[in-house]
Amino acid sequence: MTLKVVTMAELRLDVLTEPLRTGEIVADVCRRYGISRDTYYRYRRRYLTEGLDGLEDQSRRPTTSPAQIPAEAEIRIW
Secondary structure (H helix, E strand, O other): OOOOOOOHHHHHHHHHHHHHHHOOOHHHHHHHHOOOHHHHHHHHHHHHHHHHHHHOOOOOOOOOOOOOOOHHHHHHHO
C-alpha cells in the first residue's frame, strides 16, 4: 500500500468540501474534525478569495510594530 503525501491546504480543502459531498451540516463536520465553525468559515473566505494558496499556513508575525524604537535610537543605545 502506498502512502499519498498531502499538504495542509489539501486537507483543509477536503474539510471545506465535505458538507457538499456528504450533505452534512457544517457544525457536524467541524465537530468531527475538532475545529470551530469560525475557523471553517475563515478558511472558506480565504479559499474563495485566494484559491488553494489561501489555505496554506500563514505567518502570524505582525506586519508592523508600532512600539518599536526607531533604528537611529537603537544605534545610539548600542
